[in-house]
Amino acid sequence: MPCLNEAETLAVCIRKARGFLERAGVEGEIVVADNGSSDGSQEIALANGARLVRVETKGYGAALAGGIAAAQGRFVIMGDADDSYDFENLGPFLAKLREGNKLVMGNRFKGGIKDGAMPPLHRYLGNPVLSFVGRLFFGSHIGDFHCGLRGFDRQAILDLNLRTTGMEFASEMVVKATQAKLPIAEVPTTLSPDGRSRRPHLRSFRDGWRHLRFLLLFSPRWLFLYPGLALLLVGIVLGGVLLGGPVHITRTIEIDIHTFLMAAMFIIVGLQAISFALIGRRFASRYGFIPKSNFDGVLEALTLERILLAAVLLIGLGVGTLIWGVSVWASRDFGPLDANSSMRYMILAMTALVSGLQLGMSGFMSSMINIPLYERRVTELPPPDDPMSRRRDLPKKKP
Numbered sequence: 001m002p003c004l005n006e007a008e009t010l011a012v013c014i015r016k017a018r019g020f021l022e023r024a025g026v027e028g029e030i031v032v033a034d035n036g037s038s039d040g041s042q043e044i045a046l047a048n049g050a051r052l053v054r055v056e057t058k059g060y061g062a063a064l065a066g067g068i069a070a071a072q073g074r075f076v077i078m079g080d081a082d083d084s085y086d087f088e089n090l091g092p093f094l095a096k097l098r099e100g101n102k103l104v105m106g107n108r109f110k111g112g113i114k115d116g117a118m119p120p121l122h123r124y125l126g127n128p129v130l131s132f133v134g135r136l137f138f139g140s141h142i143g144d145f146h147c148g149l150r151g152f153d154r155q156a157i158l159d160l161n162l163r164t165t166g167m168e169f170a171s172e173m174v175v176k177a178t179q180a181k182l183p184i185a186e187v188p189t190t191l192s193p194d195g196r197s198r199r200p201h202l203r204s205f206r207d208g209w210r211h212l213r214f215l216l217l218f219s220p221r222w223l224f225l226y227p228g229l230a231l232l233l234v235g236i237v238l239g240g241v242l243l244g245g246p247v248h249i250t251r252t253i254e255i256d257i258h259t260f261l262m263a264a265m266f267i268i269v270g271l272q273a274i275s276f277a278l279i280g281r282r283f284a285s286r287y288g289f290i291p292k293s294n295f296d297g298v299l300e301a302l303t304l305e306r307i308l309l310a311a312v313l314l315i316g317l318g319v320g321t322l323i324w325g326v327s328v329w330a331s332r333d334f335g336p337l338d339a340n341s342s343m344r345y346m347i348l349a350m351t352a353l354v355s356g357l358q359l360g361m362s363g364f365m366s367s368m369i370n371i372p373l374y375e376r377r378v379t380e381l382p383p384p385d386d387p388m389s390r391r392r393d394l395p396k397k398k399p
Helices: 010-024 039-049 058-072 091-098 120-138 156-159 169-179 204-217 220-244 257-286 294-301 304-331 339-369
Strands: 031-034 051-054 076-079 102-107 150-153 183-190
Touching: 010 039, 010 091, 031 039, 039 051, 051 058, 058 076, 058 156, 058 169, 058 304, 076 091, 076 156, 076 257, 091 102, 091 150, 091 183, 102 169, 120 169, 120 204, 120 220, 150 156, 150 169, 156 169, 169 204, 183 339, 204 220, 220 257, 220 339, 257 294, 304 339
Parallel strands: 031 051, 102 183
Antiparallel strands: 076 150, 102 150
């Protein structure tokens, strides 16, 4: 149980959890991961027979991570200490864990949400939308991404190397477990109004944004790649259609140079977004934020030299178009030019030049991730007063 000033409800949560352990005949412990309470929660935990773990790093995720690391059981069931979750009916969680599932999520929407237990904004917008985004981005089947009551195999979750310290810890657990292809199950659970008189620690917009931000940053495909591909495709098609001149949509609607300029912008932004997607994926995969996949082999094939070759070709296209434009101007004795046609080729030249320069810089940025890091390892020596620390090969001190 993560705990930060839960004096009003902590004791009853501990009693309910202990009652379940006794009725189910389960050998277990109740761990209270205290995050710096100042209302006597620590004394209440000890007085009610719980094991107290003090977690110095602030944050919901930090408290949970500290409690999970300190837990001694094979299975862990986590839940908030505000008396909103049903600690007396944890049998379905334990049964699914014993079946071999590594993560068992509670689903409050299937189990029942009592009146006043969840604000309407969370119930009908926040949780459904964020859960949908999680399912869409990561292919998860979980219906309630943010249920705080869940059980898991302790070692399997430790192996995921969860890193977030705030409320998004809940999303990170589901996302990484899904990406690692761990067996995941879901069981109905009820949610009751919490028993505290103070406001909850959760802040709707701040913590909702942190969850959404995490889901986006953990999925470079949806944040950068898919939007970038869409922009690039629209820009290329639209620019190709308008390269030869204006196009009449209807008798009264015509698209021309201004739309061509917008197509150029789509191409530049789309190419940059795709570059960010590739850089983000390579960085996250290399440093363990997301698991490796077959796509990483494609990224490794995109060497700096190959990226620079494509960049040089684009820059060459831009320079060539500029030279051709100057030659056309020279053929007319550097006299007045048709602004419509001359601007069309100038836009094409600038688009190719900017895209080539961006691609080259992105290639260098991406290659920086592949620079091998030297990790200095220092062997800890025994204490000076330890007889085993005396070595004959060390020079004797001068008197």
